[in-house]
Amino acid sequence: MIAGLGLLISSPLWAWDGVVEKQTFEIDSFTTQNGETIPNVTVGWESYGELNEARDNAILITHFFSGTSHAAGRYNADGKPTGYWDAIIGPGKALDTDEYYIISSDTLVNLNANDPNVTTTGPASINPDTGEPWGMDFPVVTIRDFVEVQRELLESQGIESLHAVMGASMGALQAIEWASAYPDRVERLIPVIGGGVADPWLLATLSSWAAPIRVDANWNEGNYYDGEPPTDGLKEALKLVTLNANHWQWANETFNRDWADEERDPAQDISARYAIEQTLDDIAAARAELSDANHLLYLVRANQTFMAGHGDSLEEGLAAIEAPTLMLYSENDLVFAPQGVRRTAELIEADGTEVTLETLEGNRGHLDGVLSIDQASDTLRAFLQ
Amino acid sequence: MIAGLGLLISSPLWAWDGVVEKQTFEIDSFTTQNGETIPNVTVGWESYGELNEARDNAILITHFFSGTSHAAGRYNADGKPTGYWDAIIGPGKALDTDEYYIISSDTLVNLNANDPNVTTTGPASINPDTGEPWGMDFPVVTIRDFVEVQRELLESQGIESLHAVMGASMGALQAIEWASAYPDRVERLIPVIGGGVADPWLLATLSSWAAPIRVDANWNEGNYYDGEPPTDGLKEALKLVTLNANHWQWANETFNRDWADEERDPAQDISARYAIEQTLDDIAAARAELSDANHLLYLVRANQTFMAGHGDSLEEGLAAIEAPTLMLYSENDLVFAPQGVRRTAELIEADGTEVTLETLEGNRGHLDGVLSIDQASDTLRAFLQ
Structure with missing residues (x-):
């Protein structure tokens, strides 16, 4: 899956060397879409490549249900790359770190709360008002709340517009929500193995x-x-x-x-x-x-509540998307029914937004969107240019 | 789903009136294929239609995982038919009770142990040696053990040969095992939504x-x-x-x-x-x-251990089948992978045994084999003649 070693050696001197440093971003007080306040929201983030002076070369990667911000790279110089999308992120790769500033953050209520490389805020976090873990008193958070934390993170780096937002599965939901909520900030949308709504099967x-x-x-x-x-x-x-x-x-x-x-x-x-x-x-x-x-449990709920735009109408939520869209999916997906992915493409396209829909091949079903993404390298490279 | 009311009225006077009487069959001492002895094995059974004098018009129906012997009919004269295959079993129907003696029995370790209409022997039964329920001391039983209990039930009625054996899902496994273990006793085999082996996905x-x-x-x-x-x-x-x-x-x-x-x-x-x-x-x-x-738990294990013939080779287990075979399945089956069903058909057919493979349509996936069986009525009628 990792095809980049030769490329690493032959890349420009300033090329990203594959070493990532996990950083954290804190919001003193975060208000959810439901109007609940969470003090001291902290999430981990990492980046690959360099932000240019115009701050317009950023690609946001949004992670899947059991994933983290570790989309690419290695945590120390003598380690091996362990990012889940190392196949497509790196110098000379489809998401070329010589060209783009690629950034990814841990979501709220990230599953891997006990992973030392993950920083998240959720039921396992201490509620500063009580000094005890939140437990089930933590407010329900949605995919839109995940997006809002990311927006604040990006704004803290002066990034007002994304060259692209791309994510797999739950990451696709976040990417779609980004493009629906902030159509003037998203230049390209790449949802992988995910659709515009949690359908009853997914519920x-x-x-x-x-x-x-x-x-x-x-x-x-x-x-x-x-x-x-x-x-x-x-x-x-x-x-x-x-x-x-x-x-x-x-x-x-x-x-x-x-x-x-x-x-x-x-x-x-x-x-x-x-x-x-x-x-x-x-x-x-x-x-x-x-x-x-x-x-x-909170991630389950965040996914269940998802409908693009979080309003009353899926059609309107998807019509709000203006970014040219590349959707990658598997016909063998047992989590996101392919019918729902195709319907999402139709609804984004309905008002003239450009949509490309491509299938991923493999024997992993849903997981082909994570494990077999390299087959889409040429498509991704062309779409990003 | 129940299309037979008009047919019931116009049937011959001696036609089965749809009322079934649950009966029980007891084996004083049953020895499993593993060599374990279970005293006082008792299972429920019911029948539809009449056994002819030659005792050669019997069709055995083997039930699915969560099913019982109640394949057709009603338990009292003013009740409604509640059998799971009422659509195909009755006077003038595909499995015509004017012509065939149709019999079905509760398996060992039947799931519905607390259903007053079900009689079974399993972990919830009293072990006569201790006076206590067996619990997890009950021996592991297999699909072949289910078949052996049915064989003894049929022999107690003087039935040495089956016009057909038909079952859905776990019932398909029993039907296949019947035809593999007793090729000279099974004239026709009809496995529905099931294959010759529990593949790793099913495990x-x-x-x-x-x-x-x-x-x-x-x-x-x-x-x-x-x-x-x-x-x-x-x-x-x-x-x-x-x-x-x-x-x-x-x-x-x-x-x-x-x-x-x-x-x-x-x-x-x-x-x-x-x-x-x-x-x-x-x-x-x-x-x-x-x-x-x-x-x-015991049903899970009975299904997991299944491979036709219960020997070392699936090929040999299926080659032992001599009965003309009609396999019905769904391409949308998420339990028995359609690839495995097609492979089973190929292996039965490999030595020249006649196999017809037909798909069932519907939106229920695996369950179309139970709920949408009426669409196969003409195929079944022709195959049984």
Whole structure:
């Protein structure tokens, strides 16, 4: 996936060297669209490439449900690149760091609240008014609130206009919301594997992700910060996220019917597992260590409430978009129904806004928007010019 | 869906009147394929139409994961038909009760252990050796064990050969196993929305259904029969079953973004729900009242262990099938990947066995095999003759 090593060596001397420094941005008092006030909102951010003097070469990358601001690069000079879109972000790549200033920030209620590289504000944060974690007293926040935090971050750097905004999945929702809420600030829109609204299928899918956490007795209505967190429920939630974000083609091409433990036959032992179950359990357990269960519930809700423009009409919310739009999606997406993506394209296009709709190929379903993005490199490069 | 009222009136005098009587069949001592012994195995069964003197007009219907032996008819003369395949079973229908003796039985570890119309043996049953419910000490049982119980039931009625065996989903697995294990007893095979093996995708999907039960503290390693059962976990498991067995087309054509309670806006209240969530929760709650959580875990395992023939080779298991085969499936099936169904057809056909593969249309995905079966009436009628 990482094709840039040769390019790194042959790039201009001032090229971005792939090392990123995580920084934080603080808002003393943030007011949500619902009118709730959150003191001391702090989010992490990182950037790749340099902001030009005109401050008009910025591309904002908005992250997906389980993602972070780490879209590209490595955290120390002798480390390897670990950004999720290293395939397209870097010197000479589709999102060329020799040309663009690429910036990404952690959202509010970011899932990975316990990741030392993530800074976010949510239920796990201390409410300065009480000195205790917010828990379920944290206000509901929406995709639009995520956008408003990003707007303030960009304004703090003197950036009034974006060359492009691009994001996958929940990142697509943020990108769409940016272009709908601030049509005069977004020059190009690139939603990947996401549509203009959380349709009923997505409402229900997200609901099923929340369920195992609420069933876990340790969840305790969200009050677990001074006790045992609901790790079992969180793991099962994350297992479902992994499964739903993939596709049967991937499962059946990657795994077989091997047992997890060759000495424990699932046909003889009701507690034995198959290898694919163990792999999904192991992935979930590793993610759960960095994640917060309440944050997952708030992310579920932020995604559920999404409709472009957050008004009464999806048509109006999407008609507000003026930026030329490139939509990338998978016909095998089990999270964002392809029908909804195509409908979103039609509604953006309805008043004459230019829309290009392209499919991503692969066996990962929804995840092809993250893991197989390199196939869109030429399309992205051309669209950004 | 029930198209038979006119036909009922115009049928011969001896036609089946649609009233079914649930009966039970007992095996004093049943030995599983694993060599475990289960005393006093009892299962419910019902039949529609009359067994002829030659005892060669029997069609066995094998039920799906959350199903029962109630494939057709009504339990009392003034009730309405409530069988899941009333659309195709009855006088003059595709599975014509004027011609065939149609029989169906509850499986071992049937999900609906608390339904008064269901008789099954599983973890919720009393182990006569201890006088206590089996719980997780119940032996793992497989699809082949289900078939063996059915074989003994049929033999008790002098039925040595089946005109056909037909079932949907888990019922398809039983039907395939029948034709593979007893090729000289099955004249026609009709697997609906199921394939020859639980592929890795299905292994993982089934695993996710089990997860909420295991997370629920009331599950208590399966020991809940003298306390509070894990109802919350069971409900969430059943919600997932409902969701996975459907398709985004159904969700998006049936629901909108309405709130469950018009006074509780999900964007303002983290505990509020959308209408689709409430509907799925209500369906799950109703099902949970009749279901047993441990039985769900054992059904998950029975499905996971399935490979036609239960030997080392899927190819051999399917090659053993000699019966002309009609496979019905949905290209939108999210549980049994259509690729696996087509592969099953190829492997049955490989040694010259006649296979007809037809798709079912609809917006329900997997469930079109149960709810939209009437569209296959003509195909079924012709195939059975």
